Amino acid sequence: MINELVQDKLAAGESVVHLGFGEAGLPPLDDLRETLGRASRDTTYGKVVGSAAARAAVAGWYARRGLPTHPDQVVLAPGSKALLYAVLSIVDGAVVLPQPSWVSYAAQAALLGREVIHVPIPAEAGGVPDPAQLRVALERARAEGTRVGVLVLTLPDNPTGTLAGPDRIREVCEIATEFGVTVLSDEIYRDLAYDDRTFTSPAALHADTIVTGGLSKSLALGGWRIGFARLPEEAVHPHLRDDLIGVASEIWSSLAAPMQAVVEHAMSEPTEVVERIADSRALHRAVALAVAERFRAAGAEVREPTAAFYLYPDFEPVRARLEAHGIRSGLDLATQLLDRGVAVLAGVAFGDEPDALRVRVAVSLLHGADERQRLAALASDDPTSLPWIAAALEQVSAALEEVTT
């Protein structure tokens, strides 16, 4: 919605800094384009779960990240969203979501008629519920006779651009184990954690964890719709794989065969892929840090970005100043910023309190307006000094100054 609104404004000749859309904003690797072209020979229906070769590549990718994985634990799909939907459709009961969290979890739960229990995130990082409040919520659900099926975690997190630390993940997993809740760990930003050493997957701590991922973010292939899931072992969650195959078979059949060849190639981590992801990570980080500074300069509190390409500033410290402009909610703030040429999303879209003065800021569309600029940004040691990024930062500061003074 915001994206189409911004495209309309741009088409009308307006200058808009587009911080409203979670697209990686980088070109595809030639290597992957060639892989897709070569694989176009493959037009036969394959297995629902994906080819053995592609699943082996994904299993190896997890193994290199400390999670030994059998290829039979891997399922491919046209996007990890499809897998999230399928898992939510299979595991009965209420769904616990961090508040705020990515828009589609709650929307999927609504389509499936599932109750959602929102638990606020801790102060230091998003993607996980605050452990003490999680315990209270699960105890209340138990007392009310509500079965809780799934706890969704986002590691690293959209909308906050942060990666919860190992201790916090451990606390949350211990509670999930204690209450017998399945964890659904959305790790699509896994390779965009700025410091890989701090990454801890719940799958290493809580056996009944389903991990989802894909190539949309780390390799900027959103439009190719490539997702995958790592399932727990059969003994840990009986029938899950069979049920997932049943749902997948009746909705999407399989990931397109040529896209499976892309998975096989990319997830085996050839040098070009590893280097491109490293360059992308560095670029996202540099731009996120620069944008965070602009929001802090305007008086907002911003968690230090530690992953992906998002910020989640909170303007509560300058509420009085915003009120002078008639801004009383995140939606008011987003509307007034858009009027001043800066597109962001109000936190309420992520399930946050409507009157919170919080918005989500996606920085990745600042990298460049075309492939030439984006490749230059990827190659730059100092991307925020590139003229198009510097100009966008100035436009952001100007708009923020207008609404906060």
Place this chain on the structure above:
Amino acid sequence: MINELVQDKLAAGESVVHLGFGEAGLPPLDDLRETLGRASRDTTYGKVVGSAAARAAVAGWYARRGLPTHPDQVVLAPGSKALLYAVLSIVDGAVVLPQPSWVSYAAQAALLGREVIHVPIPAEAGGVPDPAQLRVALERARAEGTRVGVLVLTLPDNPTGTLAGPDRIREVCEIATEFGVTVLSDEIYRDLAYDDRTFTSPAALHADTIVTGGLSKSLALGGWRIGFARLPEEAVHPHLRDDLIGVASEIWSSLAAPMQAVVEHAMSEPTEVVERIADSRALHRAVALAVAERFRAAGAEVREPTAAFYLYPDFEPVRARLEAHGIRSGLDLATQLLDRGVAVLAGVAFGDEPDALRVRVAVSLLHGADERQRLAALASDDPTSLPWIAAALEQVSAALEEVTT
């Protein structure tokens, strides 16, 4: 399932004539492979419904077939199955299916918790319920207070390989209009009707009709997962498009962008595409007619194939002879034929009566074992005389003779 069983037997060195799998069995056009390769540059998230250019191509394709269509009535998806699921999830109420009908309709209804009302097909063709019995079923549902939401038609039909005639479709549509039922017309075999002039879409007769299609069958691109739907006008079925976008957005987001370029190209019907479909249609027809003769020679009743690459023989006339071999059901028959090197699917998989002696026969994997043979079959004026097809026909006759004498 049958496909994996057959692959295992083939891998073990057994000779199996594979009549059990509904894959078109033909190579992709080079033209389409090149289109996909070129379109690999497109990696951005696009509109849920698909690009304007691809939807315009689909709209034009329908218009050339007598159904004026606005591009906003078109939605693309990774397979038409995803669209069928989405429509069934949106339109409330029981689902009426022809008996027998393609396996996934009932499976999707089951996933969605929808009641299914099976209505037998008329004697001359499948894909539609017998009109008189349809009326009885809808009157009974009304009397019982059961809301009926959707009537699914398959035109042309899998499993019977027939295209219901205009009169029959008209009768069924009149009943659908009278009872206020949405028609979901699965027309994925549309361009494989042997005589195109006899094709009548329910969308031309009953305004509240959703048509689905794709490139899996006519262009043998099953593994590319390309589907589309033509929706009724907004005034006819308010909110359907918005609801469909809502479901699509939360499950699969969009058809992969490079695949949308394939739609744009193929559905504009360049000469190579038109010729390839014509050659495929002629090949499927020649082989289906030859296989039908073999089944008739063994005493089965077989509807004259008029579309696609299926037959649905009924061995009722030779029940006594089959009983001498212990065959009392379609499943017994399929099992004994597989023991004799011929793989078919029992009718019960399509919702038919378990004790009916009916099986579905897919002839398209006879065309060849590799690309060279398949291209030779496509180019041949007399494909059933090609040695590999002739040999398979002999093996079918031998197996049929064993179980019927």
